[in-house]
Each structure stands twice: as C-alpha cells, then as structure tokens.
Amino acid sequence: SLVSPPPTGQVLTAEELNVLYEGIKLNKVNHYDYILTGYCRDQSFLEMVVDIIQGLKKANPSLIYVCDPVMGDHGAMYVPEHLLPVYKDKVVPLANILTPNQFEAELLTGRKINTEEDAVEVMDLLHKMGPETVVLTSTDIPSKNGDQFLVALGSHKIVKPDGTKTNQKIYMDIPxxxxxxVGTGDLFAAMLLAWTHYHPKDLKMACEKTVSVMHHVIKRTITYANEMAGPGKRPSPAQLELRMVQSKADIENPAIIVEAKII
Ligand code: ADP
Ligand code: ZN
Structure with a gap:
C-alpha cells in the first residue's frame, strides 16, 4: 500500500536522469548485473528509464531487470493513466522479473482476477508479454486457510528434465x-531480487525467503509500534516505519515461516 506523503522534495526530470546516465557511461561504470525500478509518475521519465535499461542490457546482455509496475491498488490508479500503455508496450517487455499486485496485473492484461485459476491465466499472459518470472505480491483471492491470510502467487519459466518448457506456479498464504x-512493496521487490540471485532456478525458495523476511520485518515493526502507542491505541504512521536496521539478521538469514505450494 502506498500512502501519499506531504508534497515536498524535488522531482527528477527525464533530462536530468539522462545526464546522470551519460555521466555513468563516460566513466565506463555502466556495467550492472541487476536493475530495479518502482514508483514513477511521469511519462517522459518512464520512457527515459526504458532507453537506459536498453542501453544497460546492451552493455551486459545477462542483466536482470526487476520491474515493480507501481500503478495503483484495490481498483484505483495513483499514477497518471497514460503510463499504462508505456508499461504494457515498453517497460514490461524488457522486464525479467515482474512484481505487480492484483490490480496492476489486471491493468496490464485487461483480465479481472477472482480465483486462483484467473491468477494463473493472468500470470501466463504476463509471461507472454516478456518476463520469465512473475509474482503477484498480494491478491484478494480468498485463502482456504481463512481471512487471516493474504494470497500471493508466482510463476516462472522452467525447463523440465525431459527438455520441454513449462511455467511452474506457486501459491503462498501470507499471515x-x-x-x-509504507515501503512494504519496495522491500518485497528488493528481497525478491536478492533471493532470486541466490536461488535463480528455485522460485519457491526465493519466494519463501522473501515472504519470510517481510513477515519478520512487519512483526518487529507492529510489536514496536503497539508498544510505543500504548494499550488500546492505534499506532501512528511514524511509529509504523519499517524496522529495517533492527531486522538486519532476519533480512540476511530469515527463518522460513511459510511454505509455498507448487500448484
Ligand atoms: P502491493 O500493493 O504492491 O502488493 P503491499 O505493500 O501491499 O504491496 O504488499 C507487499 C508485501 O508486503 C505483501 O506480499 C506482504 O508480504 C507484505 N505486507 C504488506 N502489508 C501487509 C500486512 N498488513 N500484513 C501482512 N503482510 C503485509
Ligand atoms: Zn506495489
């Protein structure tokens, strides 16, 4: 979920981003193994991001682009609508790993998700658009284990022992x-990048570690926030700032708290 911060700070323009990239090229430090993008609300900026990623992929053809196509949540867009065709036609085709929430996946494919079967179909459609790995970070699909869980799903292209290709799907119940x-979507994308680096052929493991990190960080955060707020009081947004530094050990080596199911 994204909560609007007060409107302060500066917005980098597409041209300013390009100047930074030109500097990186001039210094010959344009060789990256991974790139991760998230919230963006300007069309020309997003198009410049596309140009830069194309350049970086030329410099390193095995670069992995992790794209969090941040557009909205629960039926409402919080970026301008004209970004959607840019994501569909230019950004998603470049992405290796895509982390939409349910609403973003629906926008990108034009399909509504009500059931697990719908989600499977939508992830297959997203694969057809480019990415070899897709994770629906949160959905409104009802969990068989009750409403205390939120459902996430993943899919990745694999080669079976007999040499044929298929999309392997996983299902997860998140407490x-x-x-x-604020910032949970960003942390999820960052953790998925890190754990797919360590487990490039094992999306189940990468997702279990990602979701487990999320759980430990969120648990530590809510415990602290409730303590600060006092009995019976709702914690403030400031008290709910993610306890990232305090969670360093859990981030590096999370105890696994969910088992992903291969479906
Ligand atoms: P998005 O809207 O992009 O899915 P969220 O921040 O809502 O982003 O969710 C990303 C991840 O953060 C979820 O997969 C889950 O692991 C975690 N998360 C966020 N909010 C909660 C919550 N209230 N309870 C449990 N997990 C949460
Ligand atoms: Zn998100």
Whole structure:
C-alpha cells in the first residue's frame, strides 16, 4: 500500500536522469548485473528509464531487470493513466522479473482476477508479454486457510528434465497484520531480487525467503509500534516505519515461516 506523503522534495526530470546516465557511461561504470525500478509518475521519465535499461542490457546482455509496475491498488490508479500503455508496450517487455499486485496485473492484461485459476491465466499472459518470472505480491483471492491470510502467487519459466518448457506456479498464504505499512512493496521487490540471485532456478525458495523476511520485518515493526502507542491505541504512521536496521539478521538469514505450494 502506498500512502501519499506531504508534497515536498524535488522531482527528477527525464533530462536530468539522462545526464546522470551519460555521466555513468563516460566513466565506463555502466556495467550492472541487476536493475530495479518502482514508483514513477511521469511519462517522459518512464520512457527515459526504458532507453537506459536498453542501453544497460546492451552493455551486459545477462542483466536482470526487476520491474515493480507501481500503478495503483484495490481498483484505483495513483499514477497518471497514460503510463499504462508505456508499461504494457515498453517497460514490461524488457522486464525479467515482474512484481505487480492484483490490480496492476489486471491493468496490464485487461483480465479481472477472482480465483486462483484467473491468477494463473493472468500470470501466463504476463509471461507472454516478456518476463520469465512473475509474482503477484498480494491478491484478494480468498485463502482456504481463512481471512487471516493474504494470497500471493508466482510463476516462472522452467525447463523440465525431459527438455520441454513449462511455467511452474506457486501459491503462498501470507499471515495478515492489521495495519498499513509504507515501503512494504519496495522491500518485497528488493528481497525478491536478492533471493532470486541466490536461488535463480528455485522460485519457491526465493519466494519463501522473501515472504519470510517481510513477515519478520512487519512483526518487529507492529510489536514496536503497539508498544510505543500504548494499550488500546492505534499506532501512528511514524511509529509504523519499517524496522529495517533492527531486522538486519532476519533480512540476511530469515527463518522460513511459510511454505509455498507448487500448484
Ligand atoms: P502491493 O500493493 O504492491 O502488493 P503491499 O505493500 O501491499 O504491496 O504488499 C507487499 C508485501 O508486503 C505483501 O506480499 C506482504 O508480504 C507484505 N505486507 C504488506 N502489508 C501487509 C500486512 N498488513 N500484513 C501482512 N503482510 C503485509
Ligand atoms: Zn506495489
């Protein structure tokens, strides 16, 4: 979930981004193994991001681009609508790993998700657009284990032992915490990047570690926030700032708290 911050700070323009990239090229430090993008609300900026990623992929053809196509949540867009065709036609085709929430996956494919079967179909459609790995970070699909869980799903292209190709799908139940956090989407995408680096052929393991990190960080955060707020009081957004530094050990080596199911 994304909560609007007060409107302060500066917005980098597409041209300013390009100047930074030109500097990186001049210094010959344009060789990256990974690139991760997230929230963006300007069309020309997003198009410049596309140009830069194309350049970086030329410099390193095995670069992995992790794209969090941040556009909205629960039926509402919080970026301008004309970014959608840019994501569909230019950004998603470049992505190796895509982390939409349910609403973003629906926007990109034009298909509504009500059931697990719908989600499977939507992930297959997203594969056809480019990415070899897709994770639906949160959905409204009802969990068989009750409403205390939120459902996430993943899919990746694999080669079976007999040499044929298929999309392997996984299902996860994530324990829900009754609070709204800022930055969880960013942390999820970053953790998926890190854990797919360590487990490039094992999306189940990468997702279990990612979701487990999320759980430990969120648990530590809500415990602290409730303590600060005092008995019976709702914690403030400031008290709910993710306890990242305090979670360093869990981030590096998370105890696994969910088992992903291969479906
Ligand atoms: P998005 O809208 O992009 O899915 P969210 O921040 O809502 O981003 O969710 C990303 C991840 O953060 C989820 O997969 C889950 O692991 C975690 N998360 C966020 N909010 C909660 C919550 N209230 N309870 C449990 N997990 C949460
Ligand atoms: Zn998100």
């Amino acid at each position: 829900k915490v009754d609070a709204v956090f």
